[in-house]
Amino acid sequence: MKKTSFLIPIIVIAVAAVLSSIFVVDEREKALVLRFGQIKQVAEEPGLGFKVPLIDEVVRFEDRILSLETELIEVTPADDRRLEIDAFVLYRISDVVQFRQAVGAGGLTRAQNDLSGILEAQIRAVLGSQGVTSNTILSPERSALMDQIREQSDSRAEALGLSVVDVRLRQTNLPEQNFDATLERMIAERDREATDERARGREAASRVRALADRTYEEIISEARRDARIIEGEADAERNRIFAEAYSKDPEFFEFYRSLAAYEESLRGNNSTMVISPDSEFFNYLRSDQGADSIAAGN
Numbered sequence: 001m002k003k004t005s006f007l008i009p010i011i012v013i014a015v016a017a018v019l020s021s022i023f024v025v026d027e028r029e030k031a032l033v034l035r036f037g038q039i040k041q042v043a044e045e046p047g048l049g050f051k052v053p054l055i056d057e058v059v060r061f062e063d064r065i066l067s068l069e070t071e072l073i074e075v076t077p078a079d080d081r082r083l084e085i086d087a088f089v090l091y092r093i094s095d096v097v098q099f100r101q102a103v104g105a106g107g108l109t110r111a112q113n114d115l116s117g118i119l120e121a122q123i124r125a126v127l128g129s130q131g132v133t134s135n136t137i138l139s140p141e142r143s144a145l146m147d148q149i150r151e152q153s154d155s156r157a158e159a160l161g162l163s164v165v166d167v168r169l170r171q172t173n174l175p176e177q178n179f180d181a182t183l184e185r186m187i188a189e190r191d192r193e194a195t196d197e198r199a200r201g202r203e204a205a206s207r208v209r210a211l212a213d214r215t216y217e218e219i220i221s222e223a224r225r226d227a228r229i230i231e232g233e234a235d236a237e238r239n240r241i242f243a244e245a246y247s248k249d250p251e252f253f254e255f256y257r258s259l260a261a262y263e264e265s266l267r268g269n270n271s272t273m274v275i276s277p278d279s280e281f282f283n284y285l286r287s288d289q290g291a292d293s294i295a296a297g298n
Helices: 002-020 096-127 142-160 176-248 250-265 289-297
Strands: 022-025 029-035 038-043 047-050 056-062 066-069 073-075 083-093 162-173
Touching: 002 022, 022 029, 029 096, 038 047, 038 096, 056 083, 056 096, 066 096, 073 096, 083 096, 083 142, 096 142, 096 162, 142 162, 176 250
Parallel strands: none
Antiparallel strands: 022 047, 029 038, 029 056, 066 083, 073 083, 083 162
16 A cells, blocks of 8 residues: 555656657758757657756747738839838748747747838839839839839848748838828929930931931932933934934934924814915925926835
């Protein structure tokens, strides 16, 4: 009876000691075993772990992707339009040892505060860099800017043992007090751009018209030159044919030329001619020379 009374407490204490020396890490978390604040064991894989009861402490950390939303911050892009922007970031604890050493007992709360500071600083740095305007932030190039913010934030968050998975800009608004002034400035800029476009259009139209006029003049000049060449060649050929005909039979040639002149003079409704009767124009009509010439030609 006395042995049993001693054994039961010893067994209970032994069981309690064994149970308190075992800890379980599931697939959603990582753990550190601390002894007097010093890291003695790192448990990054799910399963059972062991520690010294009453001396060691098990600190657990999330191994899942976590989210964080920043406060609404004000940024000033290169075009001096102030914008109010907030962001949404996805991150995870990539190095539990670095994470514990960086944030200490503050844990996830302190890490989120530090990560918010990093993210806000990188948002201001990227969106305020040279060449980035408010139009760029509101355009499809926004994705490239978010990737740039993520890369720079991830580089700095590495010191906290964190890995930044994704960064998304959510609201992008104009401050209320600057809305009207910004709107008027945007309208003025659009008007100026439209005026510039119209001026460039008129300049381009002038160049096209000048080119078309010059091309027209060149084509017409070439056509006139070719026409004169052809006319000259035709005249030369005609003169050659006349000279050849004249050399074969001068009398018949003269008779033919006279008939051609009569036909040309009486062309159309012109059937009346006022001319002196002894004019040489009627040589072949008022003498037998024409008939003789015709007979000689036949």
